[in-house]
Amino acid sequence: MGNTTMHFEGIYTPVITPFGEDHSIDYDAFAAQVQYLVDSGVQGLMVGGTTGEYYVESHEERVKLLEISKQIAADKAIVIFGTGSINPDHSIKLAEDGAKYGADVILLATPPYSLPTQRELALHALTIDRAANLPIMLYNYPDRMGVNMEEEFFDRVGRSANFQAIKESSGDINRLHMLARDYPHIQTACGMDDQALEFFAWGAKSWVCAGSNFLPTEHLALYQACVIENDFNKARRIMSAMMPLMRVLEQGGKFIQSVKYGVTMDGRYSGEMRRPLRGLNKDDKRAMSQVVKTLKTTIASILAEDSAEQ
Amino acid sequence: MTDLLTLEEYQAVAADLNPACMSFVDGGFRPSVSGNTFESTNPATGELLGNVAACNAEDVDFAVQKAREAFEDGRWSKLHPGERKEVLIRLCKLVKRNSRELAVLESLDSGKPIADCESIDIPEFIHTLTWHAELIDKIYDQTAPVGNDAIAMVVREPIGVVGAVLPWNFPLLMLAWKIAPALAAGCSMVVKPAEQTSLTALRIAELAMEAGMPKGVLNVITGGGAEVGEPLGMHMDVDMVTFTGSTVTGRRFLRYAADSNLKKVVLELGGKNPCIVLNDAENLDKVAEQVVAAAFWNMGENCSAGSRLIVEAGVKDALLERIKAHARDWNTGNPLDPQNQLGAMIDAGHFAKVDGYLKQGKADGHDVVLGGETDNGTFIQPTIFDGVSNSDTLAQEEIFGPVLSVITVNSYDEAITVANDTEYGLAASVFTANAKKAIRAAQAIRAGTVTVNCFGEGDITTPFGGYKQSGFGGRDNSIHAHDQYTELKTIWIDLSDDAVDGSVD
Numbered sequence: 008m009g010n011t012t013m014h015f016e017g018i019y020t021p022v023i024t025p026f027g028e029d030h031s032i033d034y035d036a037f038a039a040q041v042q043y044l045v046d047s048g049v050q051g052l053m054v055g056g057t058t059g060e061y062y063v064e065s066h067e068e069r070v071k072l073l074e075i076s077k078q079i080a081a082d083k084a085i086v087i088f089g090t091g092s093i094n095p096d097h098s099i100k101l102a103e104d105g106a107k108y109g110a111d112v113i114l115l116a117t118p119p120y121s122l123p124t125q126r127e128l129a130l131h132a133l134t135i136d137r138a139a140n141l142p143i144m145l146y147n148y149p150d151r152m153g154v155n156m157e158e159e160f161f162d163r164v165g166r167s168a169n170f171q172a173i174k175e176s177s178g179d180i181n182r183l184h185m186l187a188r189d190y191p192h193i194q195t196a197c198g199m200d201d202q203a204l205e206f207f208a209w210g211a212k213s214w215v216c217a218g219s220n221f222l223p224t225e226h227l228a229l230y231q232a233c234v235i236e237n238d239f240n241k242a243r244r245i246m247s248a249m250m251p252l253m254r255v256l257e258q259g260g261k262f263i264q265s266v267k268y269g270v271t272m273d274g275r276y277s278g279e280m281r282r283p284l285r286g287l288n289k290d291d292k293r294a295m296s297q298v299v300k301t302l303k304t305t306i307a308s309i310l311a312e313d314s315a316e317q
Numbered sequence: 318m319t320d321l322l323t324l325e326e327y328q329a330v331a332a333d334l335n336p337a338c339m340s341f342v343d344g345g346f347r348p349s350v351s352g353n354t355f356e357s358t359n360p361a362t363g364e365l366l367g368n369v370a371a372c373n374a375e376d377v378d379f380a381v382q383k384a385r386e387a388f389e390d391g392r393w394s395k396l397h398p399g400e401r402k403e404v405l406i407r408l409c410k411l412v413k414r415n416s417r418e419l420a421v422l423e424s425l426d427s428g429k430p431i432a433d434c435e436s437i438d439i440p441e442f443i444h445t446l447t448w449h450a451e452l453i454d455k456i457y458d459q460t461a462p463v464g465n466d467a468i469a470m471v472v473r474e475p476i477g478v479v480g481a482v483l484p485w486n487f488p489l490l491m492l493a494w495k496i497a498p499a500l501a502a503g504c505s506m507v508v509k510p511a512e513q514t515s516l517t518a519l520r521i522a523e524l525a526m527e528a529g530m531p532k533g534v535l536n537v538i539t540g541g542g543a544e545v546g547e548p549l550g551m552h553m554d555v556d557m558v559t560f561t562g563s564t565v566t567g568r569r570f571l572r573y574a575a576d577s578n579l580k581k582v583v584l585e586l587g588g589k590n591p592c593i594v595l596n597d598a599e600n601l602d603k604v605a606e607q608v609v610a611a612a613f614w615n616m617g618e619n620c621s622a623g624s625r626l627i628v629e630a631g632v633k634d635a636l637l638e639r640i641k642a643h644a645r646d647w648n649t650g651n652p653l654d655p656q657n658q659l660g661a662m663i664d665a666g667h668f669a670k671v672d673g674y675l676k677q678g679k680a681d682g683h684d685v686v687l688g689g690e691t692d693n694g695t696f697i698q699p700t701i702f703d704g705v706s707n708s709d710t711l712a713q714e715e716i717f718g719p720v721l722s723v724i725t726v727n728s729y730d731e732a733i734t735v736a737n738d739t740e741y742g743l744a745a746s747v748f749t750a751n752a753k754k755a756i757r758a759a760q761a762i763r764a765g766t767v768t769v770n771c772f773g774e775g776d777i778t779t780p781f782g783g784y785k786q787s788g789f790g791g792r793d794n795s796i797h798a799h800d801q802y803t804e805l806k807t808i809w810i811d812l813s814d815d816a817v818d819g820s821v822d
Binding site: 011012013158161162163165166167168170171189190191192 | 345349351352354370383
């Protein structure tokens, strides 16, 4: 591996981790979720992302989730393995095991809390790169990590061809402009669900979207309209129908809880959250269910209209 | 320059190298947009040096865009001349500080003998850059004599974004010949090193940033001719292309310019250079030494190589004996061994081409009076063919290898006729003790550089380039090179009474 170029195109689902009532991982439910996503036609799975609650999982648990995902996804979807950790040494070990257990790509985030400089971040990233020697999707999420990946960082990691994509979750549209204009070799992946249309307009071809855990068809529909058909009028209508969900997810303050409830509504087991998170209350659940119902109906009608025209 | 190391010490330095292989754009290393790479190998051993970014038109476009932004906002082009000078001088110091690493990298990448890299390529790189840097704040614009009612200023401004396309025979030196005057003039650059020899140019770009050169001013795009050279030549936003390489490729750049934005083109192309030795030449030992250097230096992979020895019959045998004696001292082998004067040919394809000339020369019945042997598909011994006629392939085609053809003539006039009987006109040498003949020969030979009683290319203070199909549009080195990276502008200021009155309102 190494120096293999990935073309990040499509919907990449950051898979939830179902926990049982005793808060241990329900691997069967996880496998069922992965199987569902692969059958739904998403192009990739992200294991050990924020939505998967990686920060409260052990190294062994994370590696096991990778193994299960690889087994089910086989060659039908690529598997991106998260290496995020507050402790850089843990990230390096995760990167090594990512390569060992067949990850196609590693997700490389800034370590939270330590507030490294751009030079320190770059050296950290290059160390992780050496440990895995796999294509890398960077993960920029300053709200959770406290730092941004800045130009100096991108310039310094350029020596390695493995840095191929970035999941941009800052919400700062100016960063998207900077990435698209100044770093064309780094493929942008939308990591901010409510800005998907903007990302696609600037040439992103992939979307790491938590909502696809339970609405893969609808997320694929937006990807299809933007990237495959380049029909931004239709895409705007689909996105508009999705915006209430995006508000719940990105602006509601209960991101993971909402995604997990979405999976439950869809009839699969999503289980508990690990602490400190708690499940949605009754009112949140009612609102969420209303939003999802409306969204599905509206997008179905847009897609039906489209197929009627053909 | 420090003293030479031993082979083992050079090998240790080589083992420690970790060359950057990505392109260098806007102040940082970047993989190609496509993510594709190609292998860069040591021509002497076949060992992999790195996977270099295989860029294409998309990368070129991006680099040109960044170079254009840098040029337009004036971060370099409008910088105070003294500050531009300071940055370039700092770069020279950094190159000096890293000279050993650069010399070894150059030798590994190009197959050049380490002794040459240490004693010629690196010092000359520094010298060239220093000279042009020092020139920056010592050139004055002009005013024209237009009388008292006007002031006419004739000023030079940097031409803009310059594409520089480099050959593989002197990767660092040719880089200096292009970037030194262009950067000194205030231009922004997109450099395309030869595919075979990209590594030292990338390191220089990195050092330039360390020296304080602003982002986007010096960009290096690696890749092939069709993928990078052509898009650069065809680019509508490149103001000038400067190229050193083959005549065939040079023609393409003229076509690209005509088919795109009529960008200015400067070409430094091939040569089939005569080395004339007349009967009255003095000190045949020295002459022989010079002839050998002219023919075999840098494995003959040199556009100014003296590959045709045109010798008057009266002195021929005595000279040839001495040439053979001197040439036997030139060892061929491992480029990292400081005992060797000839290293490896640049790659297998080129080796096969030169080997083809050796075989053809033998088949045509020319006498091999020295060498003619090849080794490992990489090394070619210095070779001398006697009994060559100037119409033979050996005397007309640029071989770009250590192959000397000896043509015997019977008079001064015949020597000049033969010397000029070539489509090229880059360089020439004349050896004679007669000053009048020397000067007349220098005047009669149609070549950009004529040296008398020595072989050489002049130095940084003298222009280098070719007549006929050896060049087009300009010269490397000297103040003339600096000027070619500028546009001439006239500023006419009316001082007549009417204009003064009008402008005061």
